[in-house]
Amino acid sequence: MSDTWSVAGRTFSSRLIVGTGKYKDFAQNAAAVEASGAEIVTVAVRRVNISDPTQPVLMDYIDPKKITYLPNTAGCFNADEAIRTLRLAREAGGWDLVKLEVLGEARTLYPNMKETLEATEVLAKEGFHPMVYCVDDPIAAKQLEDAGAVAIMPLGAPIGSGLGIQNRVTIRLIVEGAKVPVLVDAGVGTASDAAVAMELGCDGVLMNTAIAEAKDPIRMARAMKLAVEAGRDAYLSGRMGTRKYADPSSPLAGLI
Numbered sequence: 001m002s003d004t005w006s007v008a009g010r011t012f013s014s015r016l017i018v019g020t021g022k023y024k025d026f027a028q029n030a031a032a033v034e035a036s037g038a039e040i041v042t043v044a045v046r047r048v049n050i051s052d053p054t055q056p057v058l059m060d061y062i063d064p065k066k067i068t069y070l071p072n073t074a075g076c077f078n079a080d081e082a083i084r085t086l087r088l089a090r091e092a093g094g095w096d097l098v099k100l101e102v103l104g105e106a107r108t109l110y111p112n113m114k115e116t117l118e119a120t121e122v123l124a125k126e127g128f129h130p131m132v133y134c135v136d137d138p139i140a141a142k143q144l145e146d147a148g149a150v151a152i153m154p155l156g157a158p159i160g161s162g163l164g165i166q167n168r169v170t171i172r173l174i175v176e177g178a179k180v181p182v183l184v185d186a187g188v189g190t191a192s193d194a195a196v197a198m199e200l201g202c203d204g205v206l207m208n209t210a211i212a213e214a215k216d217p218i219r220m221a222r223a224m225k226l227a228v229e230a231g232r233d234a235y236l237s238g239r240m241g242t243r244k245y246a247d248p249s250s251p252l253a254g255l256i
Contacts, residue, residue: 007097007129010068015229018206029058031218033062035222035225043069045086071098072099073099076101096129100120100123100131101133108158120132123148132151133155133185141174145178151180151181152174155186156193157187162188164188165184165188165193171184184197190210190220191223192227195234200235
């Protein structure tokens with residue numbers, strides 16, 4: 001059965017987005033993308049070489065004609081830096097579907113929501129389609145949507161922590177209140193974390209470190225693919241209700 005999702009008028013089959021950082025080389029990154037089945041990769045415009053032909057170029061390994069590139073503003077700590085970075089990305093590659101993240105500090109890598117909201121408003125007015133990294137706060141998520149965000153991307157836990165989703169309640173509230181796709185971004189450590197995100201009703205999951213820092217990144221990428229699919233199926237199937245006490249699988253009435 002077809003189970004696609006759409007953002008900014010573009011439709012995708014895979015609900016897993018993977019990053020392009022921390023791998024030992026572009027070849028390993030490309031192999032992980034293939035194993036994951038991802039159709040979108042995030043690219044840190046300020047860190048990954050996408051245009052200098054004298055150095056290894058990511059696009060030689062991950063074909064932008066087959067995989068959608070999602071430029072991101074990793075490493076930006078105010079709205080002006082983020083806006084300028086994405087303007088450069090559009091000049092370099094024509095990208096308008098972008099991932100916005102404006103960090104508050106280097107220690108926690110938590111988003112600065114004031115700067116994030118400001119950048120979202122400017123980018124939307126300039127014709128960008130920003131998918132926005134944010135705190136797991138349903139009020140902030142609604143403000144971003146109203147400002148022009150085409151997708152809301154709340155953190156599950158701090159970037160690169162691998163702690164998994166720390167607050168399922170707020171993630172679910174964001175999902176229930178959003179009219180645009182919601183994708184968990186940051187904090188996933190293993191396959192069960194990805195499955196939980198999908199079981200909460202998220203449209204997708206974005207991850208990088210969980211795959212790149214695994215002892216076997218290719219196998220972990222495959223595990224994440226299966227976890228996202230399983231979590232999505234579980235959400236669509238409608239899980240059983242929880243009970244305080246046991247309920248036998250076989251009726252007790254009429255026992256011999």
